[in-house]
Amino acid sequence: MVHIKRLQEDGADIIAIVGEIDASSSIELDLAIAKSVGEGFKKIIVDCQALEYISSAGLGVFMSYIEELKDKGISFVLFGMKERVLNTFSILGLADLLNIRETKQEAKKLADELSV
Amino acid sequence: MFKTKAVTRFTSLCATVAWVILVFSDITVLFSDIKSLPSDVPVWLPRVMLDVYVIALFYYYKFKIERDESLTFTDLLWKVFATGLIATVISLAVRLILFLLGSTKLPSNILFIDFVYQINLALFVNFLLAAYTCWKRLILYQKSKWLMRAWLVFELLLLSILIYDSIHIVLSETISTIAIVVTSLLGLVLSANMRWVAYLNFKQKWTSLLLLLLSLFYLVYFLYSVTIWSDQISQQSQAFIDFQSHAFNIALLAFALTYMTFSFLVVLFNLPTSSVFEQKLEEVINFQRISQSIQTEQSEESVYNILLESSVRSVFADAAWLEIKGSANEQKLYTFQITEKETKDIHNHLEKNKIKGALDQSSDKTKNLSKHLGSLKNSRFRSLLAFPIKVKDETIGTLALLKELPDGFNKEMTRIISAFANQAGISIENFRLLEEAFQNARYKEELKIAKTVQKSLLPTKLEQDADFEISAFSASADEVGGDYYDTLRISKHEIALIIADVSGKGTTAAFHMSQMKGIFHSLAQLGPNPKDFMAKANKALVYCLERGSFISATYFVINTQSKKVFYSRAGHCPVLLFRTSSQTADYLKDKGTALGMVRSHDYCNFVEDNQFSYASGDVMVLYTDGITEAKNNKGEEFGNERLAQELQKNASKSSKEIEESVIKALYQFSGSEDINDDYTSMTVKFN
Numbered sequence: 016m017v018h019i020k021r022l023q024e025d026g027a028d029i030i031a032i033v034g035e036i037d038a039s040s041s042i043e044l045d046l047a048i049a050k051s052v053g054e055g056f057k058k059i060i061v062d063c064q065a066l067e068y069i070s071s072a073g074l075g076v077f078m079s080y081i082e083e084l085k086d087k088g089i090s091f092v093l094f095g096m097k098e099r100v101l102n103t104f105s106i107l108g109l110a111d112l113l114n115i116r117e118t119k120q121e122a123k124k125l126a127d128e129l130s131v
Numbered sequence: 132m133f134k135t136k137a138v139t140r141f142t143s144l145c146a147t148v149a150w151v152i153l154v155f156s157d158i159t160v161l162f163s164d165i166k167s168l169p170s171d172v173p174v175w176l177p178r179v180m181l182d183v184y185v186i187a188l189f190y191y192y193k194f195k196i197e198r199d200e201s202l203t204f205t206d207l208l209w210k211v212f213a214t215g216l217i218a219t220v221i222s223l224a225v226r227l228i229l230f231l232l233g234s235t236k237l238p239s240n241i242l243f244i245d246f247v248y249q250i251n252l253a254l255f256v257n258f259l260l261a262a263y264t265c266w267k268r269l270i271l272y273q274k275s276k277w278l279m280r281a282w283l284v285f286e287l288l289l290l291s292i293l294i295y296d297s298i299h300i301v302l303s304e305t306i307s308t309i310a311i312v313v314t315s316l317l318g319l320v321l322s323a324n325m326r327w328v329a330y331l332n333f334k335q336k337w338t339s340l341l342l343l344l345l346s347l348f349y350l351v352y353f354l355y356s357v358t359i360w361s362d363q364i365s366q367q368s369q370a371f372i373d374f375q376s377h378a379f380n381i382a383l384l385a386f387a388l389t390y391m392t393f394s395f396l397v398v399l400f401n402l403p404t405s406s407v408f409e410q411k412l413e414e415v416i417n418f419q420r421i422s423q424s425i426q427t428e429q430s431e432e433s434v435y436n437i438l439l440e441s442s443v444r445s446v447f448a449d450a451a452w453l454e455i456k457g458s459a460n461e462q463k464l465y466t467f468q469i470t471e472k473e474t475k476d477i478h479n480h481l482e483k484n485k486i487k488g489a490l491d492q493s494s495d496k497t498k499n500l501s502k503h504l505g506s507l508k509n510s511r512f513r514s515l516l517a518f519p520i521k522v523k524d525e526t527i528g529t530l531a532l533l534k535e536l537p538d539g540f541n542k543e544m545t546r547i548i549s550a551f552a553n554q555a556g557i558s559i560e561n562f563r564l565l566e567e568a569f570q571n572a573r574y575k576e577e578l579k580i581a582k583t584v585q586k587s588l589l590p591t592k593l594e595q596d597a598d599f600e601i602s603a604f605s606a607s608a609d610e611v612g613g614d615y616y617d618t619l620r621i622s623k624h625e626i627a628l629i630i631a632d633v634s635g636k637g638t639t640a641a642f643h644m645s646q647m648k649g650i651f652h653s654l655a656q657l658g659p660n661p662k663d664f665m666a667k668a669n670k671a672l673v674y675c676l677e678r679g680s681f682i683s684a685t686y687f688v689i690n691t692q693s694k695k696v697f698y699s700r701a702g703h704c705p706v707l708l709f710r711t712s713s714q715t716a717d718y719l720k721d722k723g724t725a726l727g728m729v730r731s732h733d734y735c736n737f738v739e740d741n742q743f744s745y746a747s748g749d750v751m752v753l754y755t756d757g758i759t760e761a762k763n764n765k766g767e768e769f770g771n772e773r774l775a776q777e778l779q780k781n782a783s784k785s786s787k788e789i790e791e792s793v794i795k796a797l798y799q800f801s802g803s804e805d806i807n808d809d810y811t812s813m814t815v816k817f818n
């Protein structure tokens with residue numbers, strides 16, 4: 016089960032993921048990111064502080080957006096991952112492809128830098 | 132069928148023979164009487180022959196009409212009418228002959244008159260029995276135990292009257308009076324059974340009226356002609372038995388006449404209400420159409436169209452529309468004699484006037500909104516009725532019916548449409564359930580195929596070498612994943628190993644897995660260094676994998692000459708290596724991104740070439756994340772730590788034993804035999 020909340024802060028869209036993301040709940044994540052991109056946000060920050068687990072399907076969602084985000088010049092930053100979750104990202108090599116920061120402030124700062 | 136034919140033939144033959152004997156014996160008796168001679172034939176013979184004639188005909192019609200299931204109500208009336216018509220035509224023909232004979236001697240001869248009389252009587256009785264049999268079927272149309280018993284008593288009474296007539300035992304006056312009263316009362320009560328009339332439609336009622344009227348006319352005609360002739364004969368002879376003295380004939384006549392008259396009147400008075408009955412019937416048929424539409428039609432759309440059409444027809448609405456939230460949450464609008472703009476106008480009008488819970492789909496009650504329409508200008512409609520359509524207690528749509536008349540809907544109509552809407556809801560629910568079941572069945576079938584494919588893709592035999600022993604294990608959950616491992620000998624001293632995990636489940640996973648196998652078998656034999664292998668594999672896979680799916684893999688080349696393992700990891704779980712020198716199991720730290728994630732050429736920047744030397748007794752464990760992520764009932768994961776410990780404990784054993792102990796520990800930890808992911812591991816022990 017997963018719960019996804021979106022809120023806007025300083026022109027950035029913050030997507031907070033609460034719970035676990037597996038094959039079925041990954042659809043919700045996909046939807047949330049698609050909406051955010053569709054609404055034209057130039058800065059998207061994903062709050063992973065309450066993300067307990069992510070399966071390969073969930074990672075696939077992030078992966079599938081990498082190119083689109085690059086093409087549209089949207090800065091995309093994740094932050095606050097638990098070690099276990101971060102481990103999943105790094106094993107797959109996604110940590111090198113995505114921008115991952117520890118705190119929200121860092122994430123926001125990076126997003127600002129990237130969008131310039 | 133054959134038997135029935137034989138019986139009808141036999142009975143008609145009996146009747147004919149009986150009638151011929153009847154005629155001759157009667158003429159003989161009459162002749163003897165006139166000439167005052169002793170009769171050669173017994174006086175009772177004509178009477179008995181008449182009984183035989185009656186009984187034979189009774190059975191004839193019983194088999195001809197009563198048993199014929201295909202006859203409808205009008206067919207029955209038609210039978211009576213046709214019998215009457217034939218009888219009347221024959222009788223009129225006889226009259227014509229009489230007329231043509233003019234004033235010759237023959238027509239005034241009493242014996243000839245008797246002959247004519249017998250012909251008419253036979254036709255008359257025939258007609259009456261045909262009518263009797265048909266009435267029986269009409270009366271017993273809706274049988275009840277009580278009705279069946281009453282009819283049996285009635286028939287037995289008639290039979291006893293018939294016997295009583297012919298044996299001529301004179302019973303006391305009271306007994307015969309009682310018998311007559313009971314029979315007539317019973318006949319009257321039975322004649323009140325007119326249920327069949329209700330099932331006739333308007334046209335059939337008119338036909339029935341005509342047929343009944345003509346039959347009535349024949350009856351009266353026969354009564355008239357038979358009476359005239361019998362009067363003529365009885366004036367001249369004492370021995371002649373008037374048909375009127377035959378109580379059975381009178382009873383039969385009375386019954387046929389009564390029922391005929393009753394039927395005529397009932398049909399006549401039912402004429403104005405026939406449209407109501409027809410309408411009810413149509414409602415039932417429409418009802419059936421809605422419920423049957425699941426089996427016959429293949430879409431929800433047809434259910435909606437039938438609902439719309441049936442509702443409009445049942446309540447004579449001028450227009451209607453149906454708003455439906457489809458299974459994929461899309462809004463659909465079906466209209467009948469109304470434009471979409473008009474429906475929108477009405478919608479907006481109601482919204483503007485803040486009429487809550489009416490046409491919005493949160494409403495779960497039938498509403499008569501006619502009064503609100505009054506204030507809408509430029510609309511031809513003055514009455515509006517809205518019904519919710521529910522599936523599993525959830526309102527999925529609204530049915531709106533419109534009339535141009537004010538107050539056009541009554542309570543009856545509301546009730547009917549509610550029933551329609553409910554039935555449509557049930558049909559749609561069933562339809563969706565059916566669809567779901569189909570989908571599930573298809574999915575299961577797909578899984579079965581995927582599982583077979585997946586199994587067949589894994590090697591049955593692993594490459595063996597004197598320098599190491601290798602064993603592999605793979606178990607898959609119900610939901611097919613895409614774990615893959617394989618080995619390939621490149622050269623005398625080089626052996627390639629691969630372990631991979633395809634993201635996603637089901638057929639797609641199995642499909643990608645087969646692609647991976649193809650890539651492995653074609654690339655590995657060229658002997659590329661591991662990083663090149665990954666770069667080429669990525670290039671090949673990028674255009675096959677759909678958005679969001681990827682393959683994690685680790686590729687190894689074991690060189691037995693240099694005692695080195697060259698490998699490249701692409702997003703797969705890190706290699707677990709036990710070294711005899713340190714007696715510890717550790718995870719190799721390196722970098723690498725999964726195949727299919729980076730679509731550009733710079734993928735080679737995301738993978739590395741790695742290597743390590745091995746010594747005798749070293750153990751390398753390759754596995755998929757199903758093992759490390761296996762959970763126990765507390766929700767804890769098996770984890771890297773436990774896996775490493777298990778290897779450390781058992782490292783001195785053979786590769787097969789190491790593997791078995793790891794699997795055993797895994798099952799013990801998860802606490803159950805059924806697994807929720809794929810477990811795959813490959814254990815290599817160096818000699």
